[in-house]
Amino acid sequence: MGRPERHATIADVAALAGVSVGTASKALNGRGSLREETRTRVREAARQLSFQANAGARSLHSGRTYTVGMITTDTIGRFSIPVLMGAEDALGAGEMSIFLCDGRDDPIREQYYVKTLLSRRVDGIIVTGRRTEARMSIGRDLPVPVVYAFISSSDPQDCSVVPDEESGARKAVEHLLAVGRTRIAHVTGPEHHNSARVRAAAALDRLAGEGLDLVAPPLFGGWSEAWGRQAVGILLAGRTEFDAVFCGSDQIARGVSDALRAAGRRVPQDVALVGFDNWDVMTEGAQPPLTSVDMDLEGLGRSAAERLLAAINGTASPGRHPHPCRLVVRGSTIVPPA
Amino acid sequence: MGRPERHATIADVAALAGVSVGTASKALNGRGSLREETRTRVREAARQLSFQANAGARSLHSGRTYTVGMITTDTIGRFSIPVLMGAEDALGAGEMSIFLCDGRDDPIREQYYVKTLLSRRVDGIIVTGRRTEARMSIGRDLPVPVVYAFISSSDPQDCSVVPDEESGARKAVEHLLAVGRTRIAHVTGPEHHNSARVRAAAALDRLAGEGLDLVAPPLFGGWSEAWGRQAVGILLAGRTEFDAVFCGSDQIARGVSDALRAAGRRVPQDVALVGFDNWDVMTEGAQPPLTSVDMDLEGLGRSAAERLLAAINGTASPGRHPHPCRLVVRGSTIVPPA
DNA sequence: CTGAAAGCGCTAACAC
DNA sequence: GTGTTAGCGCTTTCAG
Numbered sequence: 179m180g181r182p183e184r185h186a187t188i189a190d191v192a193a194l195a196g197v198s199v200g201t202a203s204k205a206l207n208g209r210g211s212l213r214e215e216t217r218t219r220v221r222e223a224a225r226q227l228s229f230q231a232n233a234g235a236r237s238l239h240s241g242r243t244y245t246v247g248m249i250t251t252d253t254i255g256r257f258s259i260p261v262l263m264g265a266e267d268a269l270g271a272g273e274m275s276i277f278l279c280d281g282r283d284d285p286i287r288e289q290y291y292v293k294t295l296l297s298r299r300v301d302g303i304i305v306t307g308r309r310t311e312a313r314m315s316i317g318r319d320l321p322v323p324v325v326y327a328f329i330s331s332s333d334p335q336d337c338s339v340v341p342d343e344e345s346g347a348r349k350a351v352e353h354l355l356a357v358g359r360t361r362i363a364h365v366t367g368p369e370h371h372n373s374a375r376v377r378a379a380a381a382l383d384r385l386a387g388e389g390l391d392l393v394a395p396p397l398f399g400g401w402s403e404a405w406g407r408q409a410v411g412i413l414l415a416g417r418t419e420f421d422a423v424f425c426g427s428d429q430i431a432r433g434v435s436d437a438l439r440a441a442g443r444r445v446p447q448d449v450a451l452v453g454f455d456n457w458d459v460m461t462e463g464a465q466p467p468l469t470s471v472d473m474d475l476e477g478l479g480r481s482a483a484e485r486l487l488a489a490i491n492g493t494a495s496p497g498r499h500p501h502p503c504r505l506v507v508r509g510s511t512i513v514p515p516a
Numbered sequence: 517m518g519r520p521e522r523h524a525t526i527a528d529v530a531a532l533a534g535v536s537v538g539t540a541s542k543a544l545n546g547r548g549s550l551r552e553e554t555r556t557r558v559r560e561a562a563r564q565l566s567f568q569a570n571a572g573a574r575s576l577h578s579g580r581t582y583t584v585g586m587i588t589t590d591t592i593g594r595f596s597i598p599v600l601m602g603a604e605d606a607l608g609a610g611e612m613s614i615f616l617c618d619g620r621d622d623p624i625r626e627q628y629y630v631k632t633l634l635s636r637r638v639d640g641i642i643v644t645g646r647r648t649e650a651r652m653s654i655g656r657d658l659p660v661p662v663v664y665a666f667i668s669s670s671d672p673q674d675c676s677v678v679p680d681e682e683s684g685a686r687k688a689v690e691h692l693l694a695v696g697r698t699r700i701a702h703v704t705g706p707e708h709h710n711s712a713r714v715r716a717a718a719a720l721d722r723l724a725g726e727g728l729d730l731v732a733p734p735l736f737g738g739w740s741e742a743w744g745r746q747a748v749g750i751l752l753a754g755r756t757e758f759d760a761v762f763c764g765s766d767q768i769a770r771g772v773s774d775a776l777r778a779a780g781r782r783v784p785q786d787v788a789l790v791g792f793d794n795w796d797v798m799t800e801g802a803q804p805p806l807t808s809v810d811m812d813l814e815g816l817g818r819s820a821a822e823r824l825l826a827a828i829n830g831t832a833s834p835g836r837h838p839h840p841c842r843l844v845v846r847g848s849t850i851v852p853p854a
Numbered sequence: 855c856t857g858a859a860a861g862c863g864c865t866a867a868c869a870c
Numbered sequence: 871g872t873g874t875t876a877g878c879g880c881t882t883t884c885a886g
Contacts, residue, residue: 185634185637187862188863188864188865189863197872198872198873198874199863199864199873200872200873200874200875201871201872201873203864204872209866210866213871213872228659230631230635231635231864232637233572233635233636233637234571234573234575234576234636234637234864235576235863235864235865236863236864237572237864237878238570238576238862238863238877238878238880239864239866239877240865241522241878243572248616253601254600255597259593259597262592262616263618266617266618275615275617275636276616277614277615277616278586278616280601280604294611295613297568298572298583298613299523299570321523403801404800404801432801433801436774459767459797462740462742463740463741463742463767463770526879526880526881527880535856535857536856536857537857537880538859538882542881547882548855548856549856550855550856551855551856569879569880570878570879572879573862573878573880573881574879574881575880576862576864576878576881577861577862577880577881577882578862578881579862
């Protein structure tokens with residue numbers, strides 16, 4: 179037994195079926211008009227030889243490879259995975275395969291990958307990354323369409339599908355207001371991160387619309403649990419009371435949750451908590467489970483892939499396309515029914 | 517401007533350089549003997565046209581696509597990513613690209629992907645998954661070599677690179693013994709998971725070698741923090757004292773850590789804690805940071821890829837190949853210097 | 855040193 | 871209905 183030495187070609191199939199390669203091709207692709215008997219004979223031969231048409235040879239004709247490249251600008255991680263999965267889903271349905279390339283934050287490596295992908299004649303490219311910041315275009319005048327997913331391109335002519343963080347932050351605030359909280363604090367990531375700034379601004383803006391303000395200026399720090407714990411210390415040291423904390427990430431929220439409990443404040447009775455990312459490990463690990471903003475990264479990836487497919491078929495959609503967030507309510511904002 | 521309509525072909529380059537395609541090919545690939553002047557003229561033409569040789573057409577000759585498929589049997593996740601990254605790393609160095617396919621635990625989907633990959637004439641296939649269990653071979657007598665990474669194939673003829681969980685568990689126990697603990701408990705995942713059984717058995721075995729035993733039979737449960745917390749309740753309710761807990765995962769360890777602290781036991785002074793997976797989110801989120809067993813998944817992925825490359829070049833390595841784990845020591849087992 | 859020609863595996867006109 | 875032929879983009883003999 180062992181492995182067959184080589185792949186069967188259509189010539190092998192034709193020979194076995196006793197027809198010409200042209201006829202075999204037609205039979206296998208359901209083209210032309212053939213006797214049904216011939217068709218089945220060819221198909222049987224193909225089956226017998228485990229024939230799989232050589233996609234490369236095929237695309238030499240069609241000009242299409244039914245293949246797209248996916249470049250992550252930085253290391254593949256928690257955010258890129260769902261995006262990738264969503265894209266895979268949408269593309270898989272169109273029978274397309276994905277080349278995965280990990281840019282590792284290295285522009286050289288990235289350009290090398292772009293070249294590789296072009297030489298492999300991908301039909302299009304999806305670029306994604308770990309942050310929502312805008313980044314340089316991977317190249318203008320590439321011979322194939324490009325869509326940025328999660329991350330966005332600084333070139334407004336490029337097509338970027340990004341999470342609508344503003345609306346996500348607004349939804350978080352609205353929910354806290356809806357459950358009767360008005361003295362809200364905001365603990366989030368580093369100020370030099372676009373996401374942190376945008377979410378804070380949106381939260382402030384939404385409160386202002388209600389004639390309210392945060393109980394203290396946004397606390398910018400890191401995205402970690404440690405920072406969440408530390409921030410609680412800062413909040414408690416200040417004299418202003420608060421009945422809710424909107425956190426820039428679930429990790430922060432978890433840190434906040436743990437520190438509040440350690441300080442004797444009950445969640446959600448004394449302080450309601452909303453996180454961001456809806457990362458199950460954090461939302462479920464926290465006690466009580468965290469209410470959180472979900473960026474629907476999988477949906478975002480799917481949407482990006484669909485736009486890419488559209489662009490491949492001639493209908494590009496340049497510009498920035500925000501993808502809606504949704505709020506997932508859990509025990510950190512709602513007191514469970516007794 | 518906008519996108520160039522089509523990719524430049526070698527004929528375009530040849531025309532621009534005023535040579536035949538044959539000459540252009542030689543010039544670009546450094547074959548044959550050409551005047552240096554010609555070579556540079558062709559190269560210049562290629563540069564001007566952003567020429568990238570069509571990999572598909574090329575492989576029609578070479579029979580190789582410099583492409584491998586990577587199939588995840590279940591959804592891509594925390595364990596498959598590092599494996600994937602390692603493989604990507606090793607393969608990228610060999611100028612190979614990766615087709616990523618997400619099997620989603622669906623055998624139909626999986627078989628479909630195998631077919632797709634074969635039609636794309638990948639040079640080889642890597643199969644990975646979320647669990648270390650053995651799984652059915654994706655197919656015997658495939659025309660290309662296959663390597664299983666992390667997950668293993670139930671067919672001993674297949675090449676599988678798996679984490680050496682036994683030795684990992686032994687290292688954990690040895691470390692606890694080295695820091696003077698002898699009354700060790702073990703809290704781990706569900707008994708029907710291979711990993712849970714194997715690690716527990718290895719821990720017991722290593723202790724037996726020292727004439728010791730666990731303070732209680734292994735506590736099988738889930739992989740979650742919640743189970744870790746719950747298990748502490750069980751341990752404390754029992755009358756046997758313990759000075760260390762070896763946990764089957766970092767999530768469990770974190771739950772154990774939190775619950776111990778809540779119960780007034782100090783980590784590591786009263787109870788030392790070792791986790792498994794070395795998952796930064798958990799090891800760093802816990803207080804103190806967790807000592808943990810690292811399966812070196814990236815190295816494992818790299819190793820798997822290297823074996824695949826070797827197999828592609830004719831040197832297969834059938835069988836099961838354990839990849840060593842290493843212990844990462846942190847504050848949960850070592851009292852920091854005052 | 856360079857060009858012409860054959861062929862990789864497949865599809866699509868066009869004959870027969 | 872089926873076979874023949876040309877050609878997709880490239881590499882590789884083999885002549886010149």
